[in-house]
Amino acid sequence: MEIHNAILQSIGKHISLSTEEEEHFISLLIYKEIPNKTTIITEGQICNKLIYINTGVLRSYCLDGRGKESTIMFAMADWWLTDMYCFLNEKPSMTFIEAIEDSCVLMLNKADFDRLLTAIPKFERFFRILMQNAYTREQLRSIENLTLNAEERYVRFIKKYPQIVSNVSQKQIASYLGITPEFLSLIRKRQLPDK
Amino acid sequence: MEIHNAILQSIGKHISLSTEEEEHFISLLIYKEIPNKTTIITEGQICNKLIYINTGVLRSYCLDGRGKESTIMFAMADWWLTDMYCFLNEKPSMTFIEAIEDSCVLMLNKADFDRLLTAIPKFERFFRILMQNAYTREQLRSIENLTLNAEERYVRFIKKYPQIVSNVSQKQIASYLGITPEFLSLIRKRQLPDK
């Protein structure tokens, strides 16, 4: 009960469910505690879980051919994440997902996700809105990557995600911004001195 | 009739509509022919149209403070586009949308879009899938921007959108890839000589 308050309230902002519908939905969720630094999804594994974060912070990232890490997203309490492409198409994951602080999550299997959408079509609406928001967020990121330099991107990042800045290593922030940790260090130094 | 075949078939891949539902949907669409180089959405205007491309190619782009243009997307026949963030939130557009060849489109007003989703909830499913695909596409673009250099991005671009390459100026391709037209010219030169 307790545990499902946040997710139900979050969903309730977009659709209204009857008590039975809420109970049915909750019955599909798998509760899991994830200690800091635990990897819950690994490249190559089938990624068949959609993850809702109850508390904590997770990070998804990928590795390129040369072993360079790129952070795809940081996700905080009340966010959803997965390797969306691979979840939807039931392909092996191209990404890793790990906890970057002690977290607890609720997970929904792909099969249950599909059945849920059929059983309670209101969830189509909920996930449409979720996908819409994810889409517009990503599009903004693409544009900012193209139009802003590293320092401008860093400044926007700390304004947009102040909670993350305080919890995450600079190396990981650099890999989100697409720069090296060394260069981020230099940017940070520039920001301080005179003001 | 003729004109609506493509859009109905495209929607029919994801949901099945009754004849009345199809007719209702079609009654909401506004048909418009858009000559090459016509701008149909301008920064600052309220963007309250969702656009389906029947034939032709459109481009959306934005301008940064220094007047630099960034192409957000190229959209071909059977694609949907708009300034999604501004359409959904009924804000003034932050982007421009123009035809880059003679095109014809079907448009759906925001108010009709909202009513359609209520009247025929199956459309929630259709647009969920549309948003999903848009999201995963954008996420891939973000990652490629971070991990690939300009030449690699160009090579992927021409593989993924061969039809666009033949119809669009290099200046516009450069602004999609986030490089200058001069540097794209250099990349293209490198590609030819020996092979």
Add this chain to the structure above:
DNA sequence: TAAATAACTTAATCTACCTTAAGTCTGGAT
């Protein structure tokens, strides 16, 4: 058909950011 405008190329110079490498600081594990 000519003139004008825009697209594309080429090349020199410049800069944002990377690479490498060495050094400091920190938090866990023993």
Add this chain to the structure above:
DNA sequence: ATCCAGACTTAAGGTAGATTAAGTTATTTA
């Protein structure tokens, strides 16, 4: 307490890509 590995800093030298500017080729437009 000590050791160690990882996080962060600093700095020298290198490179991808920008900027500027001039020249060439298309495409409009008159």
